[in-house]
Amino acid sequence: MRTPHYDAYLAGEAPVDFVEVISENYMVEGGRPLYSLDRVREHYPIAMHGVSMSVGSADGLDRSYLQRLKGLAVRVQPLWVSDHLCWTGIDGFNSHDLLPLPYTEEALDTAAANIAQAQDFLERPMLIENPSSYLTFADDMMSEWDFLSALCERTGCYLLLDINNIYVSGTNHGFDPLEYLAAIPADRVRQIHLAGHSHGRDGLLIDTHDQPVPDPVWALYAKVIERFSNVAVMIERDDDIPPLEDLIAEMEMARQFSQASAKVAA
Amino acid sequence: MMLAELQRELSAYIRSDGANLLDGVAERSKRGLPVYHYAYRASLINALRDVFERTHSWLGDDLFDDAARVHIDRNPPNSWTMSDYGLGFEAVLSDLYPENPEVAELAWLDWNLRVAFNGSDSPALDRAKLAEADWDNAQLHITPTLAMRPVSTNVGALWGALEDEEAEPPKAHLLGTPEILTVWRQDLAPRFQCVSELEGKALALAITGVSFGRICSELGSDADDEADFAAFAGAMLGRWISDDVLIDVGSSLP
Ligand SMILES: [Fe+2]
Numbered sequence: 001m002r003t004p005h006y007d008a009y010l011a012g013e014a015p016v017d018f019v020e021v022i023s024e025n026y027m028v029e030g031g032r033p034l035y036s037l038d039r040v041r042e043h044y045p046i047a048m049h050g051v052s053m054s055v056g057s058a059d060g061l062d063r064s065y066l067q068r069l070k071g072l073a074v075r076v077q078p079l080w081v082s083d084h085l086c087w088t089g090i091d092g093f094n095s096h097d098l099l100p101l102p103y104t105e106e107a108l109d110t111a112a113a114n115i116a117q118a119q120d121f122l123e124r125p126m127l128i129e130n131p132s133s134y135l136t137f138a139d140d141m142m143s144e145w146d147f148l149s150a151l152c153e154r155t156g157c158y159l160l161l162d163i164n165n166i167y168v169s170g171t172n173h174g175f176d177p178l179e180y181l182a183a184i185p186a187d188r189v190r191q192i193h194l195a196g197h198s199h200g201r202d203g204l205l206i207d208t209h210d211q212p213v214p215d216p217v218w219a220l221y222a223k224v225i226e227r228f229s230n231v232a233v234m235i236e237r238d239d240d241i242p243p244l245e246d247l248i249a250e251m252e253m254a255r256q257f258s259q260a261s262a263k264v265a266a
Numbered sequence: 267m268m269l270a271e272l273q274r275e276l277s278a279y280i281r282s283d284g285a286n287l288l289d290g291v292a293e294r295s296k297r298g299l300p301v302y303h304y305a306y307r308a309s310l311i312n313a314l315r316d317v318f319e320r321t322h323s324w325l326g327d328d329l330f331d332d333a334a335r336v337h338i339d340r341n342p343p344n345s346w347t348m349s350d351y352g353l354g355f356e357a358v359l360s361d362l363y364p365e366n367p368e369v370a371e372l373a374w375l376d377w378n379l380r381v382a383f384n385g386s387d388s389p390a391l392d393r394a395k396l397a398e399a400d401w402d403n404a405q406l407h408i409t410p411t412l413a414m415r416p417v418s419t420n421v422g423a424l425w426g427a428l429e430d431e432e433a434e435p436p437k438a439h440l441l442g443t444p445e446i447l448t449v450w451r452q453d454l455a456p457r458f459q460c461v462s463e464l465e466g467k468a469l470a471l472a473i474t475g476v477s478f479g480r481i482c483s484e485l486g487s488d489a490d491d492e493a494d495f496a497a498f499a500g501a502m503l504g505r506w507i508s509d510d511v512l513i514d515v516g517s518s519l520p
Pocket residue numbers: 129162165193195236
């Protein structure tokens with residue numbers, strides 16, 4: 001849900017099955033954001049999608065963040081709470097970016113401990129999303145899909161698979177998105193993100209979320225959606241927000257590929 | 267490399283001028299480092315442009331972004347929420363533009379309008395209480411979203427004029443007498459108003475829990491004309507009520 005489309009959601013007139021919101025935008029004291037969210041909640045189930053938990057931080061989670069997040073979850077009673085497989089900073093510094101983790105045993109221990117702590121505190125399982133990344137590390141010992149599978153096994157968390165991010169990272173790091181998708185435990189996937197990307201320098205793809213879903217991402221989605229039953233599909237658009245009708249058209253496309261099984265949102 | 271060490275190094279790289287790439291990154295993905303270096307500044311500059319919308323219009327892209335970069339270098343973000351990131355930007359602008367106080371004053375206004383937008387909710391004033399209130403002794407409850415500061419320029423007029431990006435904004439000028447700029451939220455809408463120093467004093471006293479009667483006797487004793495002051499105080503209270511600055515009238519103070 002983005003500001004230009006507020007009115008349609010507030011009136012319950014957007015033809016979507018659920019609404020995904022950026023949690024942090026509503027982790028405020030009061031005023032219009034929470035007022036609007038409460039109205040939207042009267043019409044739609046809400047998925048809370050966060051960007052600031054930093055489940056990969058070596059120095060642990062921010063307690064006051066967790067408290068605020070839980071407060072919002074109690075208010076909204078969301079379908080689920082998600083965040084990204086990433087870290088945002090350390091020693092008090094916050095880059096406000098989704099920084100990549102090295103895929104090592106130590107990072108797996110760290111992320112698993114942090115996710116377990118968050119799930120205990122929130123009293124609900126989380127969904128973890130694969131980020132787009134532009135870096136890999138010399139110490140990497142496993143693939144991202146093995147890392148995510150291990151996280152699910154260790155913590156009982158679920159996955160929010162971003163098909164565009166898999167495509168972007170696959171292009172940037174030279175892995176096959178189909179191999180990635182085949183290795184993901186299908187029963188842990190609760191939600192799918194579809195989005196667009198841009199072409200950066202040096203042949204890198206950049207996850208800008210300012211474009212319609214491009215053909216290769218649709219193609220991947222069409223190939224894999226049958227593996228996942230009962231997932232919610234969400235078209236992400238963070239910039240150059242088009243009219244709601246355009247996003248609805250993309251959602252219809254997502255619906256067609258997935259027959260009746262998927263719930264969709266923009 | 268230990269995870270904590272790697273995270274410290276990557277954080278330091280992102281904050282640096284970007285000249286030294288860090289070790290620990292796979293050789294073939296060194297081309298990805300500048301993406302993070304760039305994205306860090308770009309998203310903070312965007313966040314500042316969003317909150318400090320009129321300050322941005324006043325300075326223009328280049329000067330605004332230069333100031334934002336100074337803020338980013340001086341005050342790396344340290345809160346979980348990006349919405350805290352505008353804290354301290356006004357002080358940076360005041361350093362950068364000592365001869366142009368309207369710049370920092372505009373920034374203060376932009377920032378506090380955003381803070382009020384997201385600020386605590388408070389119940390609407392129960393108007394039935396007004397008739398029964400013992401105004402001499404009753405404590406006044408001012409909205410928790412109220413912020414104020416003295417200003418030396420026509421910042422209110424500037425802010426209003428900058429709404430229309432096409433129009434030529436008025437020139438900034440110093441005020442003959444300093445005023446108090448107040449910001450608060452009325453229902454869901456942030457508002458601002460320039461008031462006299464006398465009204466600013468009254469608000470400050472009300473916030474600390476002084477009764478309306480005491481406020482009047484403290485401030486009225488300096489007034490030249492008692493009747494004039496009574497009329498001023500009555501009108502002021504009327505505005506606090508109609509603008510939802512006053513949210514409750516408490517019981518009488520002992
Ligand atoms: Fe996503």
